[in-house]
Amino acid sequence: MSLKVNIGNLEFKNPIFVASGTFGFGKEYSQYVDLNKLGAIMVKGLTLNPKEGNPPPRIYETPSGILNSVGLQNPGVDGFLKDELPFLKKIDTKIIVNIAGETIEEFVTIAQKLDIDGVHALELNVSCPNVKEGGMAFGVNPNSIYEITKRVKGVTSKIVIVKLTPNVADIKIYAKAAEDGGADAVSLINTITGMAVDINSRRPIFKNIFAGLSGPAVKPIALKYVYEAKKAVSIPVIGMGGISSAEDAIEFMIVGATAVAIGTYNFINPTCTMDILEGIKKYMNENNVSDINQIINSINV
Numbered sequence: 001m002s003l004k005v006n007i008g009n010l011e012f013k014n015p016i017f018v019a020s021g022t023f024g025f026g027k028e029y030s031q032y033v034d035l036n037k038l039g040a041i042m043v044k045g046l047t048l049n050p051k052e053g054n055p056p057p058r059i060y061e062t063p064s065g066i067l068n069s070v071g072l073q074n075p076g077v078d079g080f081l082k083d084e085l086p087f088l089k090k091i092d093t094k095i096i097v098n099i100a101g102e103t104i105e106e107f108v109t110i111a112q113k114l115d116i117d118g119v120h121a122l123e124l125n126v127s128c129p130n131v132k133e134g135g136m137a138f139g140v141n142p143n144s145i146y147e148i149t150k151r152v153k154g155v156t157s158k159i160v161i162v163k164l165t166p167n168v169a170d171i172k173i174y175a176k177a178a179e180d181g182g183a184d185a186v187s188l189i190n191t192i193t194g195m196a197v198d199i200n201s202r203r204p205i206f207k208n209i210f211a212g213l214s215g216p217a218v219k220p221i222a223l224k225y226v227y228e229a230k231k232a233v234s235i236p237v238i239g240m241g242g243i244s245s246a247e248d249a250i251e252f253m254i255v256g257a258t259a260v261a262i263g264t265y266n267f268i269n270p271t272c273t274m275d276i277l278e279g280i281k282k283y284m285n286e287n288n289v290s291d292i293n294q295i296i297n298s299i300n301v
C-alpha cells in the first residue's frame with residue numbers, strides 16, 4: 001500500500017500534515033506523537049521580527065469550534081532559525097514554514113532567509129484575519145496574491161504554497177491568482193471570521209471584535225472551498241478546516257485535496273493525526289485501494 005503523495009518536486013511519505021499555528025514548532029507534541037510519522041509539519045507563522053501577538057482573551061470556545069485571535073505571536077524568522085530549526089531538522093518529515101509578511105518586501109526577505117537546508121517548502125499566509133496590517137488585506141485581493149507569489153518564487157528554491165482565506169465570495173479567483181503567480185500548490189481554508197459578545201458587559205469578547213473560527217464547525221464549508229479551488233487550478237490543493245477523523249480526511253481527498261492538514265483537533269486529541277493515518281489505511285484496505293493517489297479527486301458528481 002502506498003501513501004506517498006507529491007507536491008511540486010517534493011515527495012511526502014503520507015498526506016497527513018499538521019496545520020500552522022496549531023502545532024507550534026513540534027516540540028510540545030513530540031511526547032504524544034512520533035513526529036517522524038507525519039507527512040509534514042506546517043509550523044507556526046513567522047514574521048520578520050518577533051511578535052507578541054494580541055492581548056487576551058485569545059481563544060473562545062464555540063459549539064464544535066473555537067474562535068482565536070492569537071495575532072501571529074512568534075519568535076520572528078531569526079529566532080526560528082536559531083531556536084527551532086535545529087530540533088525540526090532531526091525529524092524525518094517535511095518542514096513547511098508558514099510566513100506572514102506585513103508588506104510584500106517582508107515576504108521576500110523572510111523567504112530569502114529561509115532558503116536553506118532543513119526547510120522544504122514555504123506556505124505564504126496571505127490570509128490571517130487576526131492582524132491589522134497585511135494579513136487578510138492581501139488575501140482578499142487577487143493582485144496582491146499574484147504579486148506576493150511571483151516575488152517570493154523569484155527568490156526561493158523551495159516549493160511555494162499559498163494559503164487562501166475563505167472570507168471571499170469566489171475562491172476560484174484567488175486560487176487562480178496564486179497559480180498564475182507561480183505557486184506550486186494552494187492550501188485552504190484559513191479561519192472564517194466570526195464574533196462573540198459578553199452579554200453582561202455587552203462588549204465583544206475580543207479586543208479586535210472579530211476573530212477566526214476553526215474546528216469541526218467549519219468542515220462542510222472548507223470542503224466546499226477545496227472542491228471549488230480544485231476545479232479552478234491544475235496545481236495541487238492542500239485541504240484543511242475542521243478535520244477530526246479519517247472519514248473527514250478522506251472526504252477532502254475525494255473532492256481533490258492531495259494532502260490534508262489537521263489543526264484545531266490536535267488541541268482536543270493530541271494523537272488524532274495517528275488515528276487518522278491508521279483510519280485511512282483501514283479504508284484503503286477495505287476498499288482495495290493500493291495507492292492513495294487513486295482517492296484524490298475521485299468525486300463522482
Ligand SMILES: Cc1cc2nc3c(=O)[nH]c(=O)nc-3n(C[C@H](O)[C@H](O)[C@H](O)COP(=O)(O)O)c2cc1C
Nearest residue numbers: 019020021045068125189190214215241242263264
Ligand atoms: C490557534 C490558532 C492559530 C493559528 N495560527 C495560524 C498561523 O500562524 N498561520 C496560518 O496560516 N494559519 C493559522 N491558523 C489556521 C490553521 O492553520 C487552519 O488553517 C485553520 O484553523 C482551519 O483548520 P482547523 O479547523 O483544522 O483548525 C491558526 C489556527 C488556530 C486555531
